[in-house]
Amino acid sequence: MNPLEQKIIDSAVVMPGNILRVDSFLNHQLDMTVFDWIGGEFARRFEDDKITRVLTIESSGIGLACFTAYKLGVPAVFAKKNRTKNLGNDVYLSAVSSYTTGITYPVMVSRDYLCSSDRVLIVDDFLARGAALLGLIDVVNQSGASLAGCGIAIEKTFQNGGARIRDMGIRVESLARIKSMSDDGAVIFE
């Protein structure tokens, strides 16, 4: 069992509707020991891939992308969900429909920070149905950059996002692969 899986067993809470609450260490309070391990692990798995930028989406992915990018010695870029005054108009634009919230939101990255000479590693905290990841992959494709793969902290393999993205020929590295969760709180890894 790796440090992230151990942390899930110790601290995550299974909620009705196959929701795994990891707000004590991953997406509200952030445990820097866990983040440091995750970033190091993504960097190690993609160290020979000549990554030039690490791409994620606000907000929960940002900390993980930072640790990964720092260890790879490259910048991180986070896609924005809201158009802010300082984003500018020249953006790659995709759309994501969140199953959890039922909301469709834009995914925007300035054209200044992804280009055809880039080799991109996408990083995110969760992979379930894959909606957010597909939006980020679309943005990478629009930019003409090449995609080295995706580093995911927690994949729910009982949902179809991972299979769908791997079927596109994209490398997905997930550090904790959850096969099932039960209402009594048990989490079973692959």
Place this chain on the structure above:
Amino acid sequence: MNPLEQKIIDSAVVMPGNILRVDSFLNHQLDMTVFDWIGGEFARRFEDDKITRVLTIESSGIGLACFTAYKLGVPAVFAKKNRTKNLGNDVYLSAVSSYTTGITYPVMVSRDYLCSSDRVLIVDDFLARGAALLGLIDVVNQSGASLAGCGIAIEKTFQNGGARIRDMGIRVESLARIKSMSDDGAVIFE
């Protein structure tokens, strides 16, 4: 001139309306060398303050809070602007009116991640009129935690947020203090 001030001179863009675009290194693309320096500097300035948690607000503060928290050996916590399913209902709640966007949004932190025994360092990317910072200070006060101070990357000292918060007796450490910006792109530091 410190590394952040140098980066501002080299890469920031002055926009009409006293907006400083730093999206090439601070709040869209993230330059890990700059983040590492900022986090180290906040940690050094508050190293004797027995910090137990670093608090910020999504999204631009998260990377800075991570580097600071990592170096202090404590968790980071980021306040949320949207109520998500996994946040729960038991939150400290404040409100922020953004001058830049004209929107009022909630600031929420779970009661699980701030308590009266905490000693908190607030970290954020910008301090101008101080709206976001006042929301975070309100959350800390609601929790009963003690506030060690605020670490700010860029303060616009020609706006009144910094003076207002220092007048409350709160320590504010800003790493780049901008006295004025002109439409021809010049940035003058204090």
